[in-house]
Amino acid sequence: MSTPYDAIIIGGGHNGLVAACYLAKAGKRVLVLERYHTVGGAAITEEIHPGFRVSVASYSMSLMRPEIIEELRLADYGFEVYAKSPSYFMPFPDGQHLFLYAGDRERSKREIAKFSQRDAEAYDAWEDFWDRCCDIIEPTLMQPPISLAELAQRFEDAGCVDDWRRLMLLSTSDLLGEFFESEYVKAAMAPQSLISTMGGPATPGTPYVYLMHAIGRAIHGRRGVWGYVKGGMGTVTRTLAAAARDLGVEIRTSVEVGEVLVEQGAATGVVLTSGETIRGRAVLSNADPKRTFLKLTPAGALPEEFRRRIERNYRIGGTVYKLNLALEELPRYLAAPPDVPPEVISRGTVDIAPTLGYLERAWDDFKRGEPSREPFIEIFSQSPTDPTLAPPGKHVLSCFCQYFPYEP
Structure with a gap:
């Protein structure tokens, strides 16, 4: 069976989108799946009252590496920062x-x-x-x-x-x-x-x-x-998504992954909560480790000691x-x-x-x-x-x- 994607990325937060961009730059076929109605994750700008828009979660900018900003040409898509x-x-x-x-x-x-x-x-x-x-x-x-x-x-x-x-x-x-x-x-x-x-x-x-x-x-x-991104933190992921699409990345929103498919010890795709199966050569997760390994990955696909450590030792x-x-x-x-x-x-x-x-x-x-x-x-x-x-x-x-x- 042919696999239409080289990589499937669970979650359209900034980390997932950066990974998607670099995989696409390397010539890979990439699909990003985001359960929210828009990409962004913690880097999102939304209206909280008519006419009032705010960076809902993350709010300030400094740690994003300048190499990424420059290599993905985010300024071409409207990325603009200024110091506080x-x-x-x-x-x-x-x-x-x-x-x-x-x-x-x-x-x-x-x-x-x-x-x-x-x-x-x-x-x-x-x-x-x-x-x-x-x-x-x-x-x-x-x-x-x-x-x-x-x-x-x-x-x-x-x-x-x-x-x-x-x-x-x-x-x-x-x-x-x-x-x-x-x-x-x-x-x-x-x-x-x-x-x-x-x-x-x-x-x-x-x-x-x-x-x-x-x-x-x-x-x-x-x-x-430290400073701000013009338009709020949603500009970060909006420009990343635009760069990703121009590189050939497919982004689907309002879709939720229910399970990671594992065959012969390797992730080979995902099953959406809608029942749709999507195949890929690799699966990357932008979700947290507990959700990724304890909820999305079948229990028998991982060593029991690893699962135990994620469940007990990895604290969220x-x-x-x-x-x-x-x-x-x-x-x-x-x-x-x-x-x-x-x-x-x-x-x-x-x-x-x-x-x-x-x-x-x-x-x-x-x-x-x-x-x-x-x-x-x-x-x-x-x-x-x-x-x-x-x-x-x-x-x-x-x-x-x-x-x-x-x-x-």
């Missing part, structure tokens, strides 16, 4: 505030000096630390994953063993204590080590999460700079919920400088994380299976810099709220 400026605004309960500007050390240092001149001077060492870590790890991002031991060896070869210790073994609180003295400055730096993470400031290993916020180059190749939870809002006007923060309008404040990310202790207590609530009584909140609004997302004079705003158990 300011990068972050931290209001404090006593009325003070702190701005940070990614990629602009001197401007950030002037802000930090309001709290500690020593910390302003230490900021260069802080940024240099992250630059060294990124220099070692970034080359691995476009390669097959290497082992933890191999990564440790790369740090040793570069003479950066102490950086490896800091990155992988210290907690965020400990790492910040090695550089800064001001509790305000520590609180301002901590959130990017914790966002979406099952851990608090005192949890060892959390600095690695900060690395993921320091290593991206999607904003015009500028490392560590969650620490955040996202609140998307249509607003008459932007919020006015009591700690904001009076000469800076709300439209400027909200161009950046606003973090409600006043102290390390506040963040640790929020995490403590989560560990007890309870929603945080005083949560860490990351607030962002793209409409001040992208008026296509809301009616004139109106705005969209989202709150990334942490820590909240997915299951009580």
